[in-house]
Amino acid sequence: MVKISDLLDRQTGLYFPKGRWEDLERGLLKIAAEGKFENIDTLIQSYLSAPLKSSQIEVLANHLTVAETYFFRDETSFQALEEYILPKVISKQNHSRSLRVWCAGCSTGEEAYSIAISLNRVMPNRNDWDISILATDIAPQSLEKAKSGLYGEWSFRQAPAWLKDKYFKKSKPGAYQIDPRIQKMVTFQQKNIVDAMSFDDSAQGYDIIFCRNVLIYFGPDKIRNVVDGFYRCLNEGGFFFVGASEASLQVYSKFTAMSVSDVTFYQKPSSADSRSSAPKIGKDIAKTANQYDEAFYQYQLQNYEKAERLALITFESCREERVAALLSRIYANLGRTSEAIQWCEKTIAMNKLNPAHCYLYANVLQEAGRDDDAIEALKKTLRLDESFILAHFNLGHLMHVKGQFEKSMQCLDEAMLLLKVLPAESIVPHSEGLTAAKLQQMIQNMVKKARPA
Ligand SMILES: C[S@@+](CC[C@H](N)C(=O)[O-])C[C@H]1O[C@@H](n2cnc3c(N)ncnc32)[C@H](O)[C@@H]1O
DSSP states (O other), X not given: OHHHHHHHHHHHOBOOOGGGHHHHHHHHHHHHHHTTOSSHHHHHHHHHTSOOOHHHHHHHHHHHSOOOOOTTSSHHHHHHIIIIIHHHHHHHTTTTTEEEEEEESOTTTHHHHHHHHHHHHHOTTGGGSEEEEEEEESOHHHHHHHHHTEEEGGGGXXXXXXXXXXXXXXXXXXXXXXXXXXHTTEEEEEOOTTSGGGGSGGGOOEEEEEEOSSXXXXXXXXXXXXXXXXXXXXXXXEEEEEOGGGOOTTTTTTSEEEEETTEEEEEOOOHHHHHOSSHHHHHHHHHHHHHHHHHHHHHHTTOHHHHHHHHHHHHHHHOOHHHXXXXXXXXXXXXXXXXXXXXXXXXXXXXXXOHHHHHHHHHHHHHTTOHHHHHHHHHHHHHHOTTOHHHHHHHHHHHHHTTOHHHHHHHHHHHHHHHHTXXXXXXXXXXXXXXXXXXXXXXXXXXXXHSOO
């Protein structure tokens, strides 16, 4: 048992200290019976006689790991993903419009499909993006099931109520087939994450990595190696999720630990945080990054005064565009219009090509009663991004106010066309929570009033 558990640790990462030898023996007995080995000793001898072949590793993984998983497992993690992480990643990647996710140890696929569904919910324009979700597992049987996209009731045991109706079709009693559009978003591949090859050049450049409830099977050395591998594969500022019981400050010390709604996850700091050889400066920059996150978090909680204080301190030390943009939004929400205008102008001066900055500026100008300037800012927003739904909508509204009904209708029609391709319950970009269905209804009401039957 000592030799086989040592071999398993080295080649598969599967960790069987003495206290778990009974589990190991049970698994090996099953393998011996299926493989027609005389007894478990002959099986162990065959494993020890040469380095394990991948087919043997697969059989071991199928019998010695638990494939336990279900849709939206630990739902708050997906809440943090949808409400905090994806908005950040989307705004960071907006220039390249590419987003890469790796779900490692995906088992039968429920987790990877849950990620795809979350992306679908918060990224209505996802077809304009190059999105890849790679889902990997060591166990081929699980991957086969994952690829089929067919699930029984048990996979939905903690799932939100809307999930089955919106994203599955009942194929027979108690069996549900995932929506092919979601299925297409995920690529399944066999990978042993203990193998250094799993973290080679082709596995770089991820924005988000999930590896939940997998590291629990590994010994401490393997955990460190694997976590180092994930760290290298993440883009700077990328996020790393582990299972609720796997959080550890020591193991993930290279990451910045973060917590949103009681969910802990980890962020790879930017090189500016880690490059500095002068510890004091490095610490200050890290502090700034954390302060920004805290300010943004307080903003999301609508604690605008607290968010303002934190964002001002942060801006003092880093003068970053994202902090200036946050201050514009904070002042806009506080109704402090002239400060909001100043911060919008400061943000636009830092980056003239970001349509979201122009759109916010337009809103604040409109709030200040400067409708003509707001119209100009909305037109500029649309020159930068002609698919900016809310810019079309607001321009339609302002044109109506100005009595330019034909132009108003054109803008509203444009917004409607863009909205029609979105799922009804998806959130309209830059709207902070307005669904596509709701906005369509608002437009229909406006049009009805403008063109009485
Ligand atoms: C309990 S499931 C976790 C599934 C999913 N991540 C979740 O949290 O719901 C653990 C998965 O880890 C996989 N696994 C174990 N060792 C692995 C390894 N060395 N490489 C890749 N996957 C591994 C198992 O095959 C199993 O499917």
